[in-house]
Amino acid sequence: MAILVDTDTRILVQGITGDFGSRHAKASLDYGTQLVAGVTPGKGGQFFEHNGHKVPIFDTVAEAAAETGATVSAIFVPPPFAADAILECVDAKLALAVAITEGIPVNDMIRVKSAMCHSKTRLIGPNCPGVVTPGRGDKSQGGCRIGIAPGYIHRRGNVGVVSRSGTLTYEAVWQLTTRGYGQSTCVGIGGDPVNGTNHTDVLQMFNDDPETEAIIMIGEIGGSAEVDAARWAAENCKKPIAAFIAGATAPAGRRMGHAGAIVGGAEDTAEAKKRILRECGIAVADSPADMAAALLERMGK
Amino acid sequence: MNIHEYQAKELFEKFGVATPAGKVAATAEEAGAAAREIGGTGLVVKAQVHAGGRGKGTFKNGFKGGVHVINTAEEAQEIAGKMLGQTLVTHQTGPEGKLVSKVLIAKSVDIVKELYFAILFDRSKSTHSIIASTEGGMNIEEVAEKTPEKITKVPVHPTMGLQPYQCRKIASALGLKGPLINQAVKLFTALWNLYSKSDCSLVEVNPLAVTTDGQVVALDAKFNFDDNALYRQKEVTAMRDTSEEDPREVAASEFGLNYIGLDGNIACLVNGAGLAMATMDIIKLHGGEPANFLDVGGGATKDQVASAFKIILGDPNVKGILVNIFGGIMDCNVIAQGIIAAVNEVGLTLPLVVRLEGNNVEAGKATLAGSDLAILSADGLTDAAQKIVAAVANVA
Numbered sequence: 166m167a168i169l170v171d172t173d174t175r176i177l178v179q180g181i182t183g184d185f186g187s188r189h190a191k192a193s194l195d196y197g198t199q200l201v202a203g204v205t206p207g208k209g210g211q212f213f214e215h216n217g218h219k220v221p222i223f224d225t226v227a228e229a230a231a232e233t234g235a236t237v238s239a240i241f242v243p244p245p246f247a248a249d250a251i252l253e254c255v256d257a258k259l260a261l262a263v264a265i266t267e268g269i270p271v272n273d274m275i276r277v278k279s280a281m282c283h284s285k286t287r288l289i290g291p292n293c294p295g296v297v298t299p300g301r302g303d304k305s306q307g308g309c310r311i312g313i314a315p316g317y318i319h320r321r322g323n324v325g326v327v328s329r330s331g332t333l334t335y336e337a338v339w340q341l342t343t344r345g346y347g348q349s350t351c352v353g354i355g356g357d358p359v360n361g362t363n364h365t366d367v368l369q370m371f372n373d374d375p376e377t378e379a380i381i382m383i384g385e386i387g388g389s390a391e392v393d394a395a396r397w398a399a400e401n402c403k404k405p406i407a408a409f410i411a412g413a414t415a416p417a418g419r420r421m422g423h424a425g426a427i428v429g430g431a432e433d434t435a436e437a438k439k440r441i442l443r444e445c446g447i448a449v450a451d452s453p454a455d456m457a458a459a460l461l462e463r464m465g466k
Numbered sequence: 467m468n469i470h471e472y473q474a475k476e477l478f479e480k481f482g483v484a485t486p487a488g489k490v491a492a493t494a495e496e497a498g499a500a501a502r503e504i505g506g507t508g509l510v511v512k513a514q515v516h517a518g519g520r521g522k523g524t525f526k527n528g529f530k531g532g533v534h535v536i537n538t539a540e541e542a543q544e545i546a547g548k549m550l551g552q553t554l555v556t557h558q559t560g561p562e563g564k565l566v567s568k569v570l571i572a573k574s575v576d577i578v579k580e581l582y583f584a585i586l587f588d589r590s591k592s593t594h595s596i597i598a599s600t601e602g603g604m605n606i607e608e609v610a611e612k613t614p615e616k617i618t619k620v621p622v623h624p625t626m627g628l629q630p631y632q633c634r635k636i637a638s639a640l641g642l643k644g645p646l647i648n649q650a651v652k653l654f655t656a657l658w659n660l661y662s663k664s665d666c667s668l669v670e671v672n673p674l675a676v677t678t679d680g681q682v683v684a685l686d687a688k689f690n691f692d693d694n695a696l697y698r699q700k701e702v703t704a705m706r707d708t709s710e711e712d713p714r715e716v717a718a719s720e721f722g723l724n725y726i727g728l729d730g731n732i733a734c735l736v737n738g739a740g741l742a743m744a745t746m747d748i749i750k751l752h753g754g755e756p757a758n759f760l761d762v763g764g765g766a767t768k769d770q771v772a773s774a775f776k777i778i779l780g781d782p783n784v785k786g787i788l789v790n791i792f793g794g795i796m797d798c799n800v801i802a803q804g805i806i807a808a809v810n811e812v813g814l815t816l817p818l819v820v821r822l823e824g825n826n827v828e829a830g831k832a833t834l835a836g837s838d839l840a841i842l843s844a845d846g847l848t849d850a851a852q853k854i855v856a857a858v859a860n861v862a
Contacts (some may be wrong), residue, residue: 192795194810196782197568217583221792244694244697245698247695268666268694269694270692270694270695270698271587271667271690271692271694271695271756272662272665272695274592275592275593275594275624276625278592278624279592279593279624279625280625313794314794315793315794315796315824315825317793317825318794318824328740329738329740330738330739330741330743330744331738331741332736332737332738332740332741332742332792332794333738333740333741333744334740334790335794335824336741336744336792336823336847339792339824354491356739356740358587358589359589359592385740385741386743387577388589388590408743411740411741411743411744411747412747413747413750414741414743414746414747414749414750414756415743415746415759416726416728419726420693420742421726421742421743421759422724422738422739422742422759422761423740424693424694424741424742425589425693426739426740426743435747451747451751452747452748452751452847452848453741453744453745453747453748453847454846454847454848460665
């Protein structure tokens with residue numbers, strides 16, 4: 166099964182004709198993802214062509230969804246227009262909007278999150294690498310790749326990965342794949358302080374997913390999302406979990422790249438988070454090189 | 467991004483937040499003229515730097531105090547003359563101090579009661595919150611810890627904004643009575659308008675003062691702004707004073723690099739913020755001290771790497787460099803060629819360890835090994851950290 170998306174999920178790309186969006190739309194098509202539509206206002210009726218694929222472009226998300234059956238959007242539009250792009254997905258009643266865009270003002274996200282209450286649409290991100298459910302082909306070909314992650318590092322399997330960081334997710338995935346362990350789904354929830362889906366949401370989904378047997382959770386300094394998830398898991402999740410928290414050496418009060426990665430209080434330091442995660446029964450790797458190793462040890466492999 | 471006290475006052479005046487009259491001056495003569503214009507006695511001259519503890523600070527020329535009460539324009543001119551162009555050292559500036567290039571001349575007020583009022587982004591609630599306290603002029607973290615009952619916290623509605631009834635509730639919690647209540651409501655509302663329209667992430671008024679003549683005024687304020695929103699805040703962006711910032715960080719931002727200087731001697735250059743933090747952590751884990759956080763973003767092109775090397779080398783503490791790139795989409799061989807070109811361009815002589823992973827990694831490693839440069843290629847994160855820590859230990 167996997168979570169959020171499976172290999173037959175039909176996706177559209179908002180901002181498909183932009184530099185960033187088109188590059189990653191091509192990579193998704195090459196990976197074998199069911200990328201069925203693009204949206205660029207004013208370019209409706211044109212086609213996005215790549216390696217024999219001919220993807221129709223629409224002016225609106227609603228048209229794209231109605232014409233192609235797409236249920237998920239990958240959002241690549243620039244920050245000033247990203248909040249509007251997310252709300253357009255809500256209006257079109259998509260199941261999932263994955264906002265890759267980095268640099269959306271926090272006030273925009275506060276309003277969007279409030280407006281999305283009780284909507285049918287789940288938001289992943291923003292400022293995230295996206296979602297990958299690996300395929301079963303060579304180098305995980307045929308999977309559903311939404312966003313910017315390299316597809317070939319994956320392998321279909323039974324470990325769920327959830328993370329606030331892009332390249333750190335790739336590290337964890339690569340560590341698993343090179344040890345022969347595949348992934349059910351890898352979810353980048355993003356590095357911003359206001360996001361659509363948090364660690365707890367994803368742990369719940371992994372817990373309910375029969376294909377997922379174990380979980381790697383990657384977090385950072387700042388906020389309480391990892392701690393909240395760990396407390397939830399201690400009560401509700403029997404699957405083995407390993408974690409890494411980045412930022413043990415980060416100075417307090419400085420924004421470490423991600424808008425959300427900033428130590429504000431005593432509880433959101435890496436040390437505090439690691440201590441609480443361990444108390445909740447999670448295997449915490451002190452080194453980013455040991456994320457998969459910590460999980461495999463916890464699984465008794 | 468931070469701003470100066472005089473700039474905060476300008477924002478207060480623009481949005482109608484009650485605050486004592488004040489003027490900024492860049493020369494002693496201007497300071498005298500400003501004092502004359504404000505008029506009366508009981509004025510303060512305040513050195514404008516981004517650090518706290520100014521009143522107890524000392525100038526490097528021996529002059530004591532970055533905040534002085536004066537009574538005449540002549541005094542204002544004299545005091546300003548002793549501050550301007552001088553370096554003020556406070557407990558927050560570090561021993562190098564901060565150059566004072568502007569002073570604020572402001573009307574001082576007689577205070578009956580000091581209160582605390584802040585608006586800040588509250589990530590736990592995905593909205594902004596008001597924090598208010600009867601204990602003004604104090605360290606609010608200490609108040610929250612020792613006497614939490616003296617703190618009032620009110621979340622602002624994400625789309626409706628701060629409502630008048632919420633302002634009245636806060637005024638009441640602060641013990642304000644009679645006409646002071648409506649004055650406070652007006653001030654809080656104006657402050658909220660300023661906060662939300664300027665895309666702030668923090669406005670901390672400490673103290674918010676009740677004066678002997680029955681006014682509620684904002685005396686001093688600390689501002690932070692949402693960096694992601696600066697593109698639509700031209701007026702705020704113009705207030706940026708790069709002389710107050712780490713020059714390495716200013717240079718990095720010009721190249722579109724995300725750099726934060728630290729105290730160690732092992733520089734790192736990484737793609738991705740999470741991996742960059744994790745790279746700092748693994749250096750420390752293996753006994754080294756990171757000199758910086760540096761995220762070159764997704765690409766890691768030759769030009770970016772060369773700019774990053776130049777910024778790293780601007781830090782005299784750096785004794786070695788660790789490059790950690792997860793190639794993902796990009797070809798590791800292209801990245802390796804970029805690193806070699808960048809090393810040649812900047813004439814790098816310090817120990818350099820490169821850890822590449824991802825697409826076409828074997829070719830990338832072969833390229834690094836085949837160059838006649840002294841680049842140490844690493845197998846994996848742990849090996850990379852161990853190699854650079856050992857190399858720097860040898861140099862030192």
